Amino acid sequence: GAVVSQHPSRVICKSGTSVKIECRSLDFQATTMFWYRQFPKQSLMLMATSNEGSKATYEQGVEKDKFLINHASLTLSTLTVTSAHPEDSSFYICSAGASGGLETQYFGPGTRLLVL
Amino acid sequence: GDSVTQMEGPVTLSEEAFLTINCTYTATGYPSLFWYVQYPGEGLQLLLKATKADDKGSNKGFEATYRKETTSFHLEKGSVQVSDSAVYFCALKSQKLVFGQGTRLTINP
Numbered sequence: 001g002a003v004v005s006q007h008p009s010r011v012i013c014k015s016g017t018s019v020k021i022e023c024r025s026l027d028f029q030a031t032t033m034f035w036y037r038q039f040p041k042q043s044l045m046l047m048a049t050s051n052e053g054s055k056a057t058y059e060q061g062v063e064k065d066k067f068l069i070n071h072a073s074l075t076l077s078t079l080t081v082t083s084a085h086p087e088d089s090s091f092y093i094c095s096a097g098a099s100g101g102l103e104t105q106y107f108g109p110g111t112r113l114l115v116l
Numbered sequence: 117g118d119s120v121t122q123m124e125g126p127v128t129l130s131e132e133a134f135l136t137i138n139c140t141y142t143a144t145g146y147p148s149l150f151w152y153v154q155y156p157g158e159g160l161q162l163l164l165k166a167t168k169a170d171d172k173g174s175n176k177g178f179e180a181t182y183r184k185e186t187t188s189f190h191l192e193k194g195s196v197q198v199s200d201s202a203v204y205f206c207a208l209k210s211q212k213l214v215f216g217q218g219t220r221l222t223i224n225p
Contacts, residue, residue, distance in 0.1 A: 004159055036215075043120065044205070044215040093159070105213070107152075107159030 002028045004096050006108035013084055014116055021079045021111045023094030029074035030096030034105060035067070038091040050077050084115040118143040122206045122216035129196055130224050137191040137219050139180075139206035147208040149173075149182055149189040154203045154218075163191075163204070198223045 003026040013019050023033060031052050036044040048064075050056040050071035058064045066088075068080040077096075081088050091112050095105035123138040141149065148167045152160040164173030169184035178193045189206060201223045206216040 038218075041124075041217055043217045046212050049212075095159070104162075107154075107161070109157055109159045 002026075002096070002098060002106040004030075004094065004106045004108040006092075006094055006111050008111060009109065010112045010114075012114045012116065015085055016083055019081045019084055019113060021081075021092055021094075021113075023077045023079070023096070023108050025075045025096040025106070028096070028098060028106075030077075030098065030106075031074060032097035033071055033077040034095045034097065035069060035077075035079050036093040036095070038093060038110075044093060047079075081113065084113070086115045089113055089115045118147065118208060118210050118214045120206050120208055120214055120216035122204075123219050124217070125219040126222060127219060128222045128224065131198055132195045133223075135191070135193040135196045135200075135221070137204055137206075137221070139189045139191065139216060141187050141189065141206075141208050143187075143208055143210060143214075145210070146184070147210050149180070150207045150209065150213075151178070151180055151189070151191050152205040152207060152215075154205065156202070160205060196221075196223050198225055 005024045007022045033050050035047045038044045047062045048056045048058045050069045052071050056069040071077040093110040095107040098104050119142045150165045151163040153163045154160045164175040166173040166182035172181045180189050180191045203218045203220050205218045
């Protein structure tokens, strides 16, 4: 099946710094990528949907200036957590959409962010 | 809004035991329902799905039936293996995918 990678898998940073997470579709082109966030023992929550070459669409309650999403090519999307704070500590998961509907998303393994 | 509630884990079973992971949902309309599995170090993978009431999704020995009357989509497997150890997510599709919180399953030999 299609493979999606995320880098880094884990990151620890100091409060106030920015962190960039990369999501790559390795063997297919993804016109749409999704970014999710998961708190411990809670659901994956969709943060935003990004289409290549256009601005991301953010879910209600997600600060677009806080979570910058760039989808510059058909195989790469990045999520930048700006001026990170301890409450941003979470598990961030991306997925890349192929044709076939919303359920045909290929998920990355996730990035665990810890902000000290 | 739409939501999914699934059995809180972790669940620990012995090999060859019968597995049930409960999942119920709240949604307007008639969503499609899914089970995803996440093996250690990997991304979520679609395990099975059902698109309408009374449909049964099945894959790798796992089954789930779309029960509209009870708004449920429980995951079952008759005889689990150590390799089934993973986190399982129930989800529904409306305008977006809505996930449950995941259930960690550990199978001991």
